[in-house]
Structures are given as C-alpha cells and as structure tokens.
Amino acid sequence: SQELEQSPQSLIVQEGKNLTINCTSSKTLYGLYWYKQKYGEGLIFLMMLQKGGEEKSHEKITAKLDEKKQQSSLHITASQPSHAGIYLCGADRPGTYKYIFGTGTRLKVLA
Amino acid sequence: EPEVTQTPSHQVTQMGQEVILRCVPISNHLYFYWYRQILGQKVEFLVSFYNNEISEKSEIFDDQFSVERPDGSNFTLKIRSTKLEDSAMYFCASSENRAGANVLTFGAGSRLTVL
Numbered sequence: 645s646q647e648l649e650q651s652p653q654s655l656i657v658q659e660g661k662n663l664t665i666n667c668t669s670s671k672t673l674y675g676l677y678w679y680k681q682k683y684g685e686g687l688i689f690l691m692m693l694q695k696g697g698e699e700k701s702h703e704k705i706t707a708k709l710d711e712k713k714q715q716s717s718l719h720i721t722a723s724q725p726s727h728a729g730i731y732l733c734g735a736d737r738p739g740t741y742k743y744i745f746g747t748g749t750r751l752k753v754l755a
Numbered sequence: 756e757p758e759v760t761q762t763p764s765h766q767v768t769q770m771g772q773e774v775i776l777r778c779v780p781i782s783n784h785l786y787f788y789w790y791r792q793i794l795g796q797k798v799e800f801l802v803s804f805y806n807n808e809i810s811e812k813s814e815i816f817d818d819q820f821s822v823e824r825p826d827g828s829n830f831t832l833k834i835r836s837t838k839l840e841d842s843a844m845y846f847c848a849s850s851e852n853r854a855g856a857n858v859l860t861f862g863a864g865s866r867l868t869v870l
Contacts, residue, residue: 677858686759686846686861687798694856732798736857741803741810743788743859748797 646671648733648746656752662721665749667733669714676716677734678707679745687732687745690718723753757781761847761862769870771836776865778830778847787830788848788859789822791815798846804830805852837869 647670657663667676675694679687691700696711704721720727730750736743760779768774780787789801802812804822821833830849834841844866848859 675857679859681798684844684864686863687848687859689858689860692856692858734859741786741805741852742800742813743803743857744800745790745798 645742646735646737646744648735648744650731650733650746650749652749653747654750654752656754657723659724659753659755660722662719663723663751664720665718665731665751667716667718667746669735671714671737673709673711673714673716673735674738675735676707676709678716678718679732679734681730681732681748683729690731720751723751725753725755727751728753757860759847759849759860759862761845761865763865764863765866765868767868767870768837770839774834774837774841774867776832776834776845776847776867778832778849778862779828780830780847780849781860782828784849784851784860786810786850786852786857787822787824788850789832790846790848791843792846792864793843801832801845834867837867839869842867842869 649668651666677692678690681687693709699708706719709716730748733746762777787804792798801816803810819835844864846864847862850859
C-alpha cells in the first residue's frame with residue numbers, strides 16, 4: 645500500500661526565516677494535497693497539485709510537485725508565528741477511496 | 756462557510772463499553788471518511804463510505820468498528836467494545852470527490868479516552 649513520508653519531522657525556525665517541508669511517496673503520485681493542522685484540531689486544506697512540475701502559491705506558501713521523483717515540497721517564505729502547526733501531505737489513487745496522509749511535520753516559529 | 760460537525764467533542768468511557776461518534780458532513784458531499792490520530796502520531800485512514808456502503812477500509816478497521824448513515828445527514832462511527840488503545844482523536848471528513856480534485860473538509864474531531 646502507498647505510504648507518504650515527510651521530512652523533517654519537526655522544525656523550529658525564527659520568525660522571518662524561510663523553510664521547506666518535503667513529502668515523498670512510495671508509489672506513483674496522481675495528485676498531492678497539502679493540509680495544515682493546528683494542535684488538537686481538524687485538518688485545513690491548503691492546496692492541491694495535480695500535474696508534474698505544477699507549482700502553486702497562496703500568500704507566503706508555495707508547493708511544488710515532482711511526479712518523476714514522487715515528491716512534493718512545501719516552502720514558506722518569511723515565516724510568521726501564524727504558520728505554526730502540523731503540515732501534512734495527502735494523496736489518493738484513481739479508482740480507490742483510500743485517502744492517506746503523510747507522517748506530518750511540526751512547525752514552530754519563534755517570534 | 757459549510758462545515759463538518761462532530762459530536763461529542765470529548766468522550767470518556769470504560770474499557771469494553773460501546774461508543775458512537777457522530778458526524779454531520781457537508782450537505783452536498785457524497786463521500787465520507789473516518790480517521791484516527793493517536794496523540795502525537797500520524798493521521799490514520801480508517802474507512803471511506805459512499806452510496807451507503809463502505810468503499811475502502813484499513814487494517815485498523817476490524818470487526819469492532821462499524822459505520823452507518825442512519826438518515827440523510829448523520830454519519831456515525833461505532834466502536835463495539837472499546838480497548839485502551841482506541842484512545843485517540845477521531846476525525847470525520849467529507850468531500851464532493853470531483854475527479855482528480857478530491858479535497859476533504861474535516862470536522863474538529865472527537866477525543867475518545869478509554870479508561
């Protein structure tokens with residue numbers, strides 16, 4: 645079955661610094677979704693990538709999909725305390741209804 | 756903005772008791788999911804549900820678990836005889852599942868504590 649591995653597991657950065665989170669799939673990616681979870685709360689959808697090489701941005705967060713490497717990266721520019729939380733990548737496969745999530749990356753931003 | 760509602764927010768139960776967690780998905784969504792997150796661990800897929808039947812389930816979703824859509828709005832997860840290791844946060848999610856664009860909307864979760 646498909647697994648999504650994220651790195652790093654946790655990250656502590658100073659406010660204003662840039663950072664990157666990676667997500668690697670054990671199987672071919674047909675689409676990749678990024679979510680954010682505040683501690684103890686539900687997941688909130690951030691963005692979706694569907695094609696190899698696709699790059700999307702929302703405010704200071706940019707995500708990119710590399711289908712060949714079966715990887716996606718999430719980059720935050722000039723981090724702020726509001727970016728703190730757990731970032732998860734998610735994926736499903738055509739013809740199935742199993743939607744899985746990565747191991748998660750805990751981000752803390754120091755003011 | 757439409758949201759997924761889960762109740763209860765926190766339930767404490769004794770080992771061996773039955774528990775029902777309730778979810779009200781977004782009204783025009785057709786696909787429903789339950790996930791489990793043990794404290795500090797990953798979000799684990801339990802089951803997906805479409806057209807009044809289970810579409811897919813994980814190895815975690817054994818005979819102790821069942822799901823139901825008893826009416827047009829609620830989606831429930833039942834644990835028949837709870838174990839200590841069932842203590843976790845349970846999340847319900849729903850989606851329209853447009854082809855190639857399956858964005859899940861999550862509820863705030865139900866925290867289950869088994870004593």
